Amino acid sequence: MSVREQYLSRYAGRTEFVMGDEAAALGAVFSGCSFFGGYPITPASEIAEVMARELPKVGGFYVQFEDEIASISGIIGAAWSGARSMTATSGPGFSLMQEAVGYAVMTETPCVVVDVQRSGPSTGQATKPAQGDIMQARWGTHGDHEIIAVCPWSVQECFDLVRDSFALSEKYRTPVIVLMDGAVGHIREPLTFPHYTDADIATRPRAKEGDLVFGGTKVPPMAQIGDRLNVHITGSTHKPNGMRDVSTKEVHEELVLRLNDKITSAREELTRLDVRQMDGARVAVVSLGATARPALGAVEKARDAGHPAGFIRLVNIWPFPGPAITELLADVDLVLVPEMNLGQLSRELERFTRCPVHCLSKIGGVVHTVEEIHTALMEQIS
């Protein structure tokens, strides 16, 4: 048994009362993360702190960089040296990381970026939660690109989705954003540790001599530094063999279309919805992250009273699970979208349903209560 496995076996099956941030970090340790690039920021600092404490125990490396740009740069470098690597930040840091996120997309570097969203814009309410970076996660870097992003709603899911994010990032060779919100990141709940072994560590398709590392197939196999393949990695437009060609329209087209296509064509596979009470529902409450907790409470309460309310939670936000949602909402009269921003989820949702989308926006750093959502729901139902 490796050091890692011995460490894991100690936790397996145990339940602890921990923060969402902590769970995200432990999820990374369990999933074979071997390099974490950190820079402190509320409300994500605890992720770095737990990584710094736990990672060395399983032989992994925590490096605190001089700023967020360096952190994400460092994890991309580490990924090319074979690491499953991660960084975690919040809005201001996530803004700074945008150039490098684009670089990771363009170079097809698997890595996980956690954004524990706080109330913005700018420094805003640094210690208060929000869900205001949904669109930024999709569009924050320049140029056309697609991204994978997931949104946990509980401490347990912080753990689980970080694991899944590593798997997705390796499978699709792309950065994956874990869009937590400050609320989920900072609550404590019971976390039950799974039974993992080294075999559960996500592995990447690996290039052999003669393989194309940047084209040829939808997700090409990855060459690592030290593989003696003279891999050439660049954020400039490049040919399937990795060599720069910044002048040929077709080369750029092929590359960028493939990068987008590998994500969008996997939309169905990437779609993860938590659907409850949708049978016969006339009003659907659609939400994600922390907000989905009181949303579910409100729906249950309405159902208990015999009202036709339904619940859809987006576990993944990008690529947007539009087609699946369209189908789910086919027979619904109205959609209620509680969210901790000015309508980012509902805006995207509107593109995929014909029925009216009512956004129950709440900003200022406070999570909706069951009561609030229930009241809005009952208003809509009646």
Next chain:
Amino acid sequence: MSVREQYLSRYAGRTEFVMGDEAAALGAVFSGCSFFGGYPITPASEIAEVMARELPKVGGFYVQFEDEIASISGIIGAAWSGARSMTATSGPGFSLMQEAVGYAVMTETPCVVVDVQRSGPSTGQATKPAQGDIMQARWGTHGDHEIIAVCPWSVQECFDLVRDSFALSEKYRTPVIVLMDGAVGHIREPLTFPHYTDADIATRPRAKEGDLVFGGTKVPPMAQIGDRLNVHITGSTHKPNGMRDVSTKEVHEELVLRLNDKITSAREELTRLDVRQMDGARVAVVSLGATARPALGAVEKARDAGHPAGFIRLVNIWPFPGPAITELLADVDLVLVPEMNLGQLSRELERFTRCPVHCLSKIGGVVHTVEEIHTALMEQIS
């Protein structure tokens, strides 16, 4: 006559054969820009170069900073010292500037940020034009915010829209993005200089003793450094008097809603569409920037042959002139959107029309030809 006016009078009425970048820079000089923070990047470097050459002639200051983050930080500082200030960059630099763009929004700092879009993502095709940062301009920074952005289509308009951007930034106390594309930035065309005097310089509402500088009215008057008003400027959530309050939901709500509202409520006023041949049009070609040039050629050609084609060009892209476009498209059967990206304009457009939106996407750094758009147009018409 001031140094500036004497300088201006020399050019007034003259026509010169210059680049779009150069025109944007001269537009700034003419509009009273007094501080430019630069950092070189293709295809925006020429803006910095012309500013460095011309600004001192009218008593203004060019400072080349150590990076783009410093450039935009510097111009925000300069703005609070009374400058009309500007910076110019392209995708990678624009990504780096996102944190500070949010700061400018939150602190209601008038300033102009030019993004001469090149082919991304990442370093991409550094010398090739694109229109891939449209959504980034809207969503690039974290947290809920609104932005003003304009898109010139000719050398002359590079000049004119920079002037307008200064006026808008002062009027609404907000950063304004000039979303050029590398094509418009790097073509040379005749530019005719207007007759300006110092009276044409946009001025900002100025706070007097006792005025609230960060609230009270939709666009509060601005206090400047040195005004003896102890102005307190912060990107944290603040009260109308500028003092930080990061815990009170209502303070955040009031601030952020006002910041958004001051832009969205001016949507109509900010709407600038270039509408041609729309009478009786069945197919509308909607476009912006360089692409609108061949688009107009294609529409004219179709009209010459008697086909019911129409032309709409978005001079401003954000806040999106949705309602006006909805109206214009009311009787149209189909919309054709040529754009140099994977469908960013068409995506937004879909939200405002019921008729099918057909995106004629072109990436790889090459501008559409009249022929291409005409062919697509004729396919749709028949």
Next chain:
Amino acid sequence: MRHFQVHVDPELCDGCAVCIFFCKPAVFRLSPELSRRGVFPAVPEEPEACTGCTLCELGCPQLAIAVNEGGSEGGAS
């Protein structure tokens, strides 16, 4: 010998004891009474020992101290 008044503003003092560290002649001590702010504030117990060096005044993180020359001897605020 010069005389000094030593004032501590109890609204500001948070009992950090920096003044005690700075004061050679040991003018201050912390009050054993918890203030409403939840601290044990400094009190200038032996103001007459004060040499007027102003170190406490400058060092106090809350600008809670004022040392003035002359005036009445019982300088406690």
Next chain:
Amino acid sequence: MRHFQVHVDPELCDGCAVCIFFCKPAVFRLSPELSRRGVFPAVPEEPEACTGCTLCELGCPQLAIAVNEGGSEGGAS
């Protein structure tokens, strides 16, 4: 005295004249003939003067030069 062969690869040379600057015994000159690449390439006109210092070989920005000891004297490539 040692002999050296001096080769210039005309496919690579872009006539920058760095080799000329480095070469004390003035082995090189630029050809008066425009090459297809549009340059006037260096030619080792007096290879027999070469001392084998290798400065040209190391300094050439195009790695166009090879200096080898021995062999035939007419070292032009």
Next chain:
Amino acid sequence: MRATLTDNIPAPGQNPLRRYVRPGILPTIFCTGCGGGTVLNCFCKAVDELGYDPHEMVMVTGIGCSSWIPSPYFLADTLHTTHGRAIAFATGVRVMSPKMKVVVIAGDGDISGIGGNHLIHAARRNVDLTVLMVNNSIYGMTGGQVAPTTPPGVRTTTTPHGNVETQFDVASLVSAAGASYVARWTTWHVLDLVRSFKEALEHTGFSFVEVIGQCTTSYGKAVGKRNAADFLADYKDRSVRLSKAKKMSEEELEDKIVVGRLKKREAPEFCQRLYQQVEQVSSAALAEEGK
């Protein structure tokens, strides 16, 4: 928010320097015994002794506890910026506000961590800024993570097994980058701080004062110091004045804090040169028009 100095007169028995503090805002929200308050105090004193009008000063800060020293406390125009960028903002302010004293106060993490690039470039340009870096050896505000100034071995929240990095000597770095005034003191050296702040404010060019100060909460936890006195005693103990330090060996200086004015020289200042050039170019342009 206007409060002039004339209507902000402290009551009798209150510290007279409170006239430099925004009214009604004390006590500060710093933790008990935090060195930040001492820096505020000494800074007010320096301004007072220089007789400056705070309305001709502008305070530029970053993000962190130390950035709160001037903002909201010091009663002047205040630009509270983003994390690490204060010096870049301040450069724009300085160029466009030739009559204002531009002062940057922020923490070690802010200025020498994320903001290191702006620091060295402003120093290189010798921009006329007064930069006070409060070095508490830690990221204080975020709860005690390792900073570039944390000594090796220290167990912070992100170096729970001990810091493997070497700490910066920021003053030397800034000096090598081109700053023309550089000093280092601790919060134990209150009189020296006042003098040094005055020198820095009066100096034309990039002046940098590193103030080693206690973070009683976050750094205290990391190094087992329980209150301000623990820190002050340590500073007192370990400080060596420059003149004396010069005579000591590297080993003797190990773990010592060398305090004093480390550098002061006249050097061409950025804004002056810029103003001069603009003046020349614009008059030349004017003359050109005249032809």
Next chain:
Amino acid sequence: MRATLTDNIPAPGQNPLRRYVRPGILPTIFCTGCGGGTVLNCFCKAVDELGYDPHEMVMVTGIGCSSWIPSPYFLADTLHTTHGRAIAFATGVRVMSPKMKVVVIAGDGDISGIGGNHLIHAARRNVDLTVLMVNNSIYGMTGGQVAPTTPPGVRTTTTPHGNVETQFDVASLVSAAGASYVARWTTWHVLDLVRSFKEALEHTGFSFVEVIGQCTTSYGKAVGKRNAADFLADYKDRSVRLSKAKKMSEEELEDKIVVGRLKKREAPEFCQRLYQQVEQVSSAALAEEGK
């Protein structure tokens, strides 16, 4: 893209160092006489003399002409990153690739301009990287804008009226930041370059070589130099070896280029300490489990 050294043998009459160059890729696209090619050449020579296997090397670069020196030319794993961030990427690579030589080659603007913060922090940590900064005093690739390394007075495209800034002495800065090997040479000093590259590669810790090299196009235009020879003559003229420079006054050194090995000392290296700590912590954890 695989090409092993064994199947990349230059033809007779070709420079034997071409085995270190990606096949079929020469001539470089550098402008005629650009110093970048000379750096490539000397670097290949150093690798050759050390007998390194390039497959155990990884080249990390930024954005700029000088970043093209290894990428695409040098035949090894190559990570061509974003502008200014090469050293940060390289740190991640270095930690996770303990058996590889990690080499960063990039320009002055990239490394000391936008990338300055990563430079000083990697130097502080003494990360085992070999950083070759090609200093051509200009932003070359973008067409000749002023760089932090451009001397005062020079008229670049963004200082058409003359540069009002002071240039960096990057080698001194990096030294103050904590680098353990620092050298400076010019493209005129080809033999010294080879030796210095070898020393830097062999040194454990942060090693930094500043190579002053000609940008014939952009910087040539700025300073009126028309070709490589103009630059080389100037370098030859102005260079002073460290040993000699030590005996010269500040005035005498004005405008001189001090070349030589400026610093070399043994100092704890970051990765070694990190590996050691992780080793200790993980064995302790293992022992803990055993209980």
Next chain:
Amino acid sequence: MMSGNGEKTVRFAGFGGQGIVKSGEIFGAAAIRDGKRALQNQAYGSSARGGLCTSDVTVSDGQIYDIEPDRFDILMILSQDSCDAFLHDVKPGGILIVEEDLVQLPEDFQGTVHAIPATRIATQDLGRRIVTNMVVLGFLGAISGLVHRKSLEQTIVENVPPGTDILNLEAFAEGWKRGAG
């Protein structure tokens, strides 16, 4: 609402440095140990400094939907500021606990109040101000009966720095005694 699950909401409110967050964490973990569900949440202004600080715990037998409850079954008020801010957030019939030296209730306040000089006990009786929160926890435990004493004690031992468990348990016991007494 949801009271069918026996759901109880508890708020600890005071200023930074009083160990507010830790109290909630221990209380929640102890509830888990009792086999209940629990969710803990906190709020503070700036990360490290003084100022208003709250730590809320919801304990329930069923699923917990509210992440940020706004009414409380049990409210512990440990500073004047938090008294001013939250006094009225206690549910009718709920339990109100105050730190008697630091909190002055409004004159017109109606309702039962449990008061304890926790800081004084910690500082003077036990000699370490830092254990104030343990005194509070003991007091709360005894009064509320929500969580077993054993569970609280075990959780405390797991959550305090090694070597300080005895002191902390002493403080807890003292608080419990006052609450039970």
Next chain:
Amino acid sequence: MMSGNGEKTVRFAGFGGQGIVKSGEIFGAAAIRDGKRALQNQAYGSSARGGLCTSDVTVSDGQIYDIEPDRFDILMILSQDSCDAFLHDVKPGGILIVEEDLVQLPEDFQGTVHAIPATRIATQDLGRRIVTNMVVLGFLGAISGLVHRKSLEQTIVENVPPGTDILNLEAFAEGWKRGAG
């Protein structure tokens, strides 16, 4: 297309350093001086370095819609690479001009070609390689008749560094002579 406006497209193609962009710029500005409309555009790989480089000018009496024309009425080919890339982009009946020392046309190439050893003329006859593009401009001016000689000459004077106008005009004249001859 749009030929009703007498629209003509011209491409200068070669490598960086041949003054390609400047040629287009001068040609366009001269057309403006003639009272026409003009648009100039360029393309290159990396900003400062060698490699393929083009500069296109569209001259018209009406509005110009195409920013990046892809077929040319006049094509100037100044390097082998650009010959390989663009040779077939000349319109039927268009004018093809090549730098005869640097360009080897394919054996099977059909069509009229105007050849000039511009680099050689500049280097050997005029002693300054840098004026190669002026030789080309003169040659083009004479052959195409698109823009008045006077306009070109005036524009050249305005666009070259002070003190170099005579040399540049000489080069231009030499090119014109060869084109007219």
